[in-house]
Amino acid sequence: MCKHFNDNGSLNIKEIPRDLPTNVKPFEYHLSFNVNETDFTFKGETVVEFDVLEPFTKELNYLELNTSELYDVSAKLLFPVEEEATSIEEFAKFQKTRFTFSEKTLLSLKKGDTIKLAIKYGGYLNDKMCGFYRSKYEDANGDIKYQFVTQFEATDARKAFPCYDHPSIKSDFTIKMESIKDFVHISNMAADKETIIGDRKITIFNTLPKHSSYLVAFCVGDFVPVKSNYNYRVPVTTWTVKGSEKRSQYSADFTSKCLEFYENLFDIPFQFNKVDSILCKEFSAGAMENTGMITYREGALLLDPEQYTIAELQRVSEVIAHEVAHQWFGNLVTMSDWTDLWLNESGATFWSWFCCNNFYPEWNVWESFITDSLANAFALDSLRSSHAIQNDSCEPDEINQIFDAISYAKGGSLLRMIKTWLGEKDFVAGVSSYLKEFAWQNATTADLWTHLEKISGKPVKESMSIWTKNVGHPIVTVEEIETTETEITLKLTQHRFLKTADVKPEEDEIVYPIVLFYKTEANTAEGTFDTSFTFNTRETSLTLPVSSSKNFYKLNGNESGFFVTKYPESRYEILAKQSSLMTDDDKAGLIGEMNSLCAAGAIKTSTFLNLIINWKSESSPAIWNQMLVALGSIKRAWFFEGEAVMNKLKTISADLAANKLDELDWEIKESDSFNLKELKVSLFSSAVNNGNAKYTKKSLDLFHKYLEDETVINPLYRDTMFTAVALNGDGKDYDAVFKIYRKNDSRKIIALKTFTRFEDKQFVDKTFELITEKIILPQDIYIALSMIGSTPEGTNTLWNWLKTNWDQVVKDFPPSLNMLSYIVRICTSGFTQFPQYDAVKAFFAEKECNGFDMALAQSLDAITTKAKWVQRDGADLAEYLG
Template identity: 40%
Template sequence: MCSSTPNTEREVLPTNVKPFHYNITLEPDLEKFTFDGEETIEFNVNERTDYISLNSLEITVSEANVNGVPVSSITFDEKAQTVTFKLDDHLVEGSVAKLHIKFQGILNDQMAGFYRSSYEQDGKKKYLATTQFEPTDCRRAFPSYDEPSAKATFSISLIADKDLVCLSNMDEKETTLLSDNKKKVEFNKSPLMSTYLVACIVGDLRHVDSVVEYKVPIKVYATPGMEHLGKYSADVAAKCLAFFDKKFDIDYPLPKCDMVAIHDFSAGAMENFGLITYRNTDLLIDASKADVNTKLRVTEVVAHELAHQWFGNLVTMDFWDGLWLNEGFATWMSWYAVDSLYPEWKVWESYVSDSLQHALGLDSLRSSHPVEVPVKKAEEINQIFDAISYSKGSSILKMLSKWLGEETFIKGVSNYLKKHKWGNTQTSDLWDALSAASGKDVVEVMDIWTKKIGYPVVKVSEEDGKITVTQNRFLNTNDVKPEEDETLYPIFLALKTSNGVEDLTLDSRSKTIDLSTKDDFFKINADQFGIYRTAYETSRWNKLGQAGVEGKLSVEDRVGLVADAGSLASAGYIETTNLLDLVKLWTKEENYVVWDEIINRIGAIKKAFIFSDESITEGLKSFVLDLIKEKTSSISWDYSSENLSFAEEQLRVSFFSAAVNNGDKKAIEFAQSAFEAYIAGDENAFSPSFRSIIFNAVAKNGDRKTYDKLLALLKTTKIVDEEGAILRSLGSFRDPEIIDSVLGLLKEGSIVRQQDIYKPMAGLTTHVVGINKFWAWFQENAEELEKRFPPGSSLFSAVVRLSTSSFTTSEKKAEIEKFFANKETKGYDQALAQSLDVISSKISWTQRDTTELQQWLNASGYKQ
């Protein structure tokens, strides 16, 4: 029902009434896995009408009245996910209507809506009830106007056993003891917020408080015995909230901030206003035993969710096509906060190899989508929670902050938040605020970046002291059609020479620039702020490699060069050997981010050629070992209590990972002996930062006994991030029978939680046996798998992508297309299209470069 709606193409509710307050009581039953609910919704009546429609899914309504008068009929539309209450008489325009409903729902196990999460305690399986409403699952918990623009206030009450903890967005108002050992906990009335940010939790929980002072209480909750692992995150939260208070010049608006670790959780975390929920692994951490990457990840996730309390919660996009406003900004702001609070981590160096490359990777596919993507139906929304909304969105903001200046950018954001607090906005509102703060025409420049799909490649040609730069659409399949290449982006060239950095803009197809430098050095896109690839002439790659050796390039420059070369080579814009010639000069490189990018890009070549002549893969392994031998010869893998800096530990991890994964015998022997010592009880057998590498190494080279040891450790470990490391390693086994056992675990579901199903799958995609068996298993179990996830689930999309995207031949592409040809793919059609694009790119790559790559490896002495 779409009458009286501002955009009739969207499947949204009528605007004949608008809710302004919900009074809700929920009572979950943790034995029957159901819940009872009662609510009164107060509406402003916008026009004369005799019905009220709400979003509702898997809810049974047992009673309903409006202003005390029973409704004449209740009609459900399962496809539209609505319930309509018909009235005998009309509501009068300008009046207030109160709809009172009693209803029942399912405490499901799909990690959506009001659901149950299980855990083991004292040998018994226990449950808690929790919520996940973003984007459109509030309707599973109570009938509502489940749209971000329909902000309202909420008075929430929870009924539960008197010994259980009840939490919601606001602080507790009062608790009343009821009969049957139950209690009713009423929470204070919330400020205006969207339904997707409402949260309720009932369970046996314990908490720790932040020891870092902040003006409102900050608590981290977990199931009994795990709460102490929340200390690190509680203190990070206090620092972040104080940081955001100052930067936004707006105080955190709620009376408390709770963060809760949930055992079953589909995403990484969810920014519910005042009650933020997380996967255990993204909140709970023993800082003394965690590896450096886990510590960084937890810090960034906490900062991300807290940034949302202002950007997303206080000010909210008016509909889901503006998702990037929430996620892109929270991503940028989390990096900004972590860099300010922990400057020794130098996270902006990592940003170039992390968020920027995720954005460029996905956006190089023909099946990508604009940052501001039109969405009309509920099942389309989950598919845009991806690297475009998060990583490209944040990269656009990073580019914009560089153009405007960081202080001006933050001032503009603060003004935007102040102007629109408690309201809803569109992207243009942010551009207007930034234009006003900077005096620059932000709309003209940035609209293209958010409303157009893809990004450009800037081709550089050289002649007589001048360079000509030309922009065209970049696709990883290098088959751009004329109609796909009509957009001209405003590109910030940031030309770096020995004279410094010159700020130039390319807003036409081509431009010629006089270098006027004292030497032959130049690089486009200084410090890699721009969202594009740069394709140089063949001879320039070697010169840039030498410039890196000579210290003329920043870390971001070096990472960006390697990333550009790798991506351009995979697409055929340059030769793959250009990448290898570039990085072979950097054997003395000291920065771990640069090394990680080098290893990852060579790893991408190995993945593309995984079904090709084995000599290529083996030759590339030899090449990597040759690259790192000068560094690894002076590094010990033995665990030491000496205090390494963050960067030193990261560098050691990078080299150990590269050595193990490329067949270094000493590194593999160390991994195996350290694993056996660890299993035998030596907690200091290896650095916590080596955990994932060692587990993968022993699995890759392991037998059934190794598998049994890892499985036993999985069942007993008390280290939160160790569980994830084991799960990822299970897919690394090469033995077909063991792989069958792993796939059996995924299907059975008691040992590998549904939320973690993708972790062993990712390991299976790293080797030929695993890729083939995984795809065969997926085909057999596709229907059952799809039923296990809610419609449009991002987890099921990930399973589709993982099971298909590792293939590299036309025959397999055709087989995949045939399998899905007659299936209803809505909810994951974009993931499937992206997989097929990736396969097409690898088909072209292997057909184009196999002979040349073999010749280069042979000529360089890496013949197998």
């Protein structure tokens, strides 16, 4: 960013670059805020000090700062001379304000001088969940209350204070907060001084050193502290609301443990004087890693110690581990530009799994990684509308769109690939070396590669930049060209993989350096594989030691690489029977790849279904999840092909799950291993979701008992019981669930998922009413919409709702928030047919699509994929289903 502004003096708004002048650089901010909690405004003062890096010129004779939605702005130079600004011009479209002084003032400054500027202004405590905003909630007595909190990433610090709002500009921040005396004040650093004057409280916080603006944070409100019971060097507290203290203990304790884990792992102590985790009742993202003041939505922070489900425990732990990892990976060392956002997000994603693996080895975290992060990454990256990990986005509307599966999950998957390639020891040492060199500074992707290369001696930079700078990933096609008693020779070719199976030559110019990670029968005992062979040409041949008796080999051992393998059709039949020679990671990976391959027409859907049926006696939850998800994706593609085919597909899933559950005994016992519990939960859920009569009845009976006595069920089965109610319940059940929703306890989200899934028109209409009345919180709208879209009719209803209410939706969810992308995706991506594709395309052809154009393109690609799949394999599947 930050090119010199160079015009001829006459202002033409179209020519003004968004960037700010680079001849000065801020190094220190003193920020003051005075909160008016009744009219939802604040008065602000920003005193900012700049270094002069280059002299001013006649053309560039002003200061500029990013601003957005600030009002009554006045400014005064404090140093080197005291002088009121002669003009203050806001360029709202470019989100900046220009401050001009008398002609000679800035011109007289030399390189090395400093400038001190004071700006007074007013701001809004908005209800849009960005900037300095108001977060509304009902307290335990049902009274409406507000918390006032900040969410600045990516470019909303400018809504709270004028600044150089870019990650590459790191400055010191000293914050002063004033409000009514009853409110608690929290910021990144601990309070230095707190005074009460009359009915006002004034807090001055310790200086936050060298930080990017998007990581600055503060909040005021009725927060209640829950201190960590785990003894860590600095105080760790979760700030919650009254009545939720018990549910807040886990987060305080686990945050402390994660801090200790990462500082030992990276060999760099946590650098700040406390960590607070803040429960934000209204929050657009899951959580935000602000240094020392991490903010969370409720579902990502609170855990009922007596009532949690496996999914809740894993989600809360994973999010906390992610945000704490950011304290090093993102906050201490920050990406130089949004282009390298993946460094922050993939890093935190990868380390959160790594950290959970340490605390919960029984989770088999890396197996879940395959069915979760890796699967999400493949799903998005196999669409034409995917993007490269290192993205050139710089406009605020575009930055928000790249907080997606590519920046989080594909990057995380590549880090896992590098870890396998280099070995864990070198990988961790390389990362630690990178963090040490760039602490308190900014870094680029290349900087990380340099350190990994230095430690490992492997050509990381050259290899990895191909993976991160290009969009997509390869498919490796295997031909078996010669077989002897002891060997097999393979011919391998690589091309770009697209699920729409229509790669154009110009999209297929990249040859990836693919570490093949191949396994042969020599490896099977310990689950090891070769990490030395890199396939970096379009075509190659490879001879492997494979005996004619065992006849086993597999590429991509433990699904470590980011590529899809296409074997000859006959090899899948062999692999289907070689379950015992593969690890659970291999099998989960193979199912995921085959699912993509049949969507792309590279193998027949029936081949894939045969393999799944062959593996019905598996006992790993990851394998089962992957199988059930794959069956779900077939159902999603055949969604609009009529009830008969849907029912047959449902029966396959329901029977598979129910039979296995019968075999295991469905009741969860205390003595069951974590894996077994997890498996039972998945099977029970799938059986009920797909209409198995026996388990549906059990669930409904349980629910009706549960309404009288909440202890009758094992909490691990709670969510499935609610699902059964959503699919089969009556009006009375609806009312019961809605009552639970209004209680605002730990069941709020599952209750929301339940009553919004009722299919009858009257209930769907009620959901839209609740959205309009904001009884369903705007932050949760995506949950309600997803549930409505669970059926073909619901998918049509959603689309009609979006079309009718488009103007209001854009008003409520401005394009700079990524919520709009979610809404567009949810309301369009359920379609599966070409005429539906045309309708979506035609509607948006007339609209301004800034801020969600990527989500829309991805939705359209997803529809195309499904439409082509059905067209291609309709007959094959019909024959299979009989």
